[in-house]
Amino acid sequence: MSNIYKSKKYVFFFLAPAFIFLILYLYYPFFVNIYGSFRAIKNLGTYGTKWNDPWYENYVKLVTDPVVRTSLKNTFLMIIATIVGQVGIALLLAILVDNIEKGTQFFRTVYFFPIVISATALGLLFNLIFLYDKGMLNQFLELFGKTTLTDWKGEKLAILTMMIPVVWQYVGFYFVILETGLNNISQELYESAAIDGATRFQRVIYISLPLLRNVICTCLTLGVTGALKVFDLPWTMFPKGMPLKETFLTGTYMYYQTMEAKNVDYGATLAVLIVVLGVVLSRITRAVFKESEDF
Amino acid sequence: MKMKKLTAALMTAIMTASMVVGCGSAAPAPAEPSPAQTEAPAAETPAAEEPAAETEAAGPVELTVTTTFAGEDSNAQNYKNAVAGWEAATGNTVSDTSATSDETFKTRIITDFETGSEPDVLFFFNGADANDFVNAGKVVSIDEIRAEFPDFASNMNDDLIAASPADGVKYAVPVNGYWEAMFVNTAVLDAAGVAMPGADYTWDQFLEDCQKIKDAGYAPIAAALGNIPHYWWEFAIFNQQTPANHLDIPGAADDATGSQWVAGLEDIKTLYEKGYFPDNTLSATDDETFAMFTDGKAAFLLDGSWKVGGIVGSCQSDPEDPSTLDADKLANFDVTYFPGKGNRKTTDMIGGLSMGYYITKKAWDDPDKRAAAVSFVSYMTSDEVVPQFAQHTASALKNAPAVDETQFNALQVKAMSMMSGVTSLTGAVQDLFNGDCRVSTFDGMPDIVVGNVSAADAVQEGIDVYLDAQ
Secondary structure: OOOOOOOOOOHHHHHHHHHHHHHHHHHHHHHHHHHHHEEEOOOOOOOOOOEEEOOHHHHHHHHEEEEHHHHHHHHHHHHHHHHHHHHHHHHHHHHHHOOOOOOOOHHHHHHHHHHOOOOOHHHHHHHOOOOOOOOOHHHHHHHOOOOOOOOOOOOOOOOHHHHHHHHHHHHHHHHHHHHHHHHHHHHHHHHHHHOOOOOHHHHHHHHHHHHHHHHHHHHHHHHHHHHHEEEEEEEEHOHHHHHOOOOOHHHHHHHHHHHHOHHHHHHHHHHHHHHHHHHHHHHHHHOOOOOOOOO | OHHHHHHHHHHHHHHHHHHHHHHHHHOOOOOOOOHHHHOOOHHHHHHOOOOOOOOOOOOOOEEEEOOOOOOOOOHHHHHHHHHHHHHHHHHEEEEEOOOOHHHHHHHHHHHHHOOOOOOOOOOEEHHHHHHHHHHOOEEHHHHHHHHHOOOOOOOOOOHHOOOOOOOOOOOOOOOOOOEEEEEEEEEHHHHOOOOOOOOOOOOHHHHHHHHHHOOOOOOOOOOOOOOOOHHHHHHHHOOOOOOOOOOOOOOOOOOOHHHHHHHHHHHHHHHHHHHOOOOOOOOOHHHHHHHHHHHOEEEEEEOOOOOHHHHHHHOOOOOOOHHHHHHHHHHOOOEOHHHHHHHEOEEEEEEEEEEEEEEEEHHOOOOOOOHHHHHHHHHOOOOOOHHHHHHOOOEEEOOOOOOOHHHHHHHHHHEEEEEEEOOOOOOOOHHHOOHHHHHHOOOOOHHHHHOOOOHHHHHHHHHHHHHHOO
């Protein structure tokens, strides 16, 4: 008697919808995008009327375009900010909260809250904070006697101003993951170490961090790949890479070329670059932050 | 067991089918012909059998409408009121997706047309910005509409309705005209000891005044060059030309017209280098520099007639309620001509009827929406509604009512006074040098003024894009 659970053919029935979905909405658009990167396309929704001359023109431009270099540099800065700022601060906060007796739930809620706010709303909020004239930060500095206004979104500070809200928004996300990881460490280990005379700091260094290694690796992998996708908050605060195209990330530059500059085929070329970058970085990340089977 | 198999097969089939249906819904529904299928004469469609004068749909219809009457546009509230009036009169409803007019808005509209998600009725530019959807046959000409609805736009002076540069056919029914001029915060001028500029104001006088204003601790010019450099771009180029040749498109950066464009952009660079724009002009948004102007921190604001409403709104404690207007504060604002240079007279202005209501082919081919769309545009361009929008600007009405100045606020009266001295009104050349051609000099303006890119290279890059599209 045949059994639905033994027959492999039913597996394919259930895999088919997701497979077709991915083919239609991921792989097909991806290959169409590659095709589009060789065409001259002004507006979305068309394949353009002719091939680029030469057909690889956009890929030559990709190499020589100084804004691409700027956006790659900023994207790598964003990755570093993610590793140090988001995961690093989240780890510090998680360890601190893990060492308090009461209020753990309160801090979890407080730190996680920015995640539930839309990035666009946060962008508008931080726009008001960093506003040149009458901005919250500049008014605050005035109280301390500063007589000149600081252009937080100007050329010198723009990158820092862009990264602060992005880091701030996601600290809570990694905090919750790391805090959960810390909770899974047996209290008996800490108690034994305490009996042996270990200080709190030593307990963190020799018990918490080693046992948290796999969770930290997961957070770092999520952080690095997530940094490649950051878009809405930087675009809200720094549309068109303002000032002087200094704040473009690979994602925002692709959007700008496609939607604002109407250079759709070049936008498609940038999309190819982003995919290649994503694949390469995720492989490097997996190799560097490989989870250990010892824990 | 059979039941399990059947259930599994059914679930899989339903999931797959629902997904395929979902994919299919991206294309126009069969009942609604795609633009490529809509070339049949209007007379062949079912609605053509309706009486020609009939402009009301059989039942309540929801129209999707997109305009630029939003944000700080002077007519944002008038538009809301007019839409409410049409809805009450017809029982139809409007799904409004209006937004402030900027490059993002234009891109959105073009993309909507390309992807088949255009609105039923659109208030948009009648220049080259509309070329793509005009060339694609996605809007209906006024003549085609009149073939079925003879009274359509019959209250308009046809000579004042602009034809599309794409094919010379008239599509957009205008409402109100526009002008571009220099708004002035007179309180800042007083503080800096500068007199209110008049009809003979020259570029050199302007530079002198800017220096005085800067020395007094104010920003002479409220402009966000990294965000909205459009008005400065237009007038700086106009200042190298005359009304007779302003609408010429250069063939190269080093030909006669191209050199004028380069000289215009270099004038903006000079202003930047002299420090006449706000310190944060490259990182600020237009809203921020506008706030500097209304807050008395900047003296001059080059903008369009639609900004009158924004300035008046900034003088009201409740921007939605005209009765809360602070008349003393509004008295600090005036409007004048852009300083003249070379052969351009100070009183030569940029303006005209650059926008109008389009009815899209999509709505026209929908039997339920055709009459409603015509009804909506007829209402919005009627003799009663147009004067409310036109106010201190021009309209294309055959029988424009006499202007009652008592209905206007102080800034509107000053605007009308300025307009009475105009020697010429020329369209904006940027409306012909559309979209992606402008990127190198609009989005590239910050790079030009700081010297990262030469004005000549930026102009040539734009010309190359323009020529490539011809």
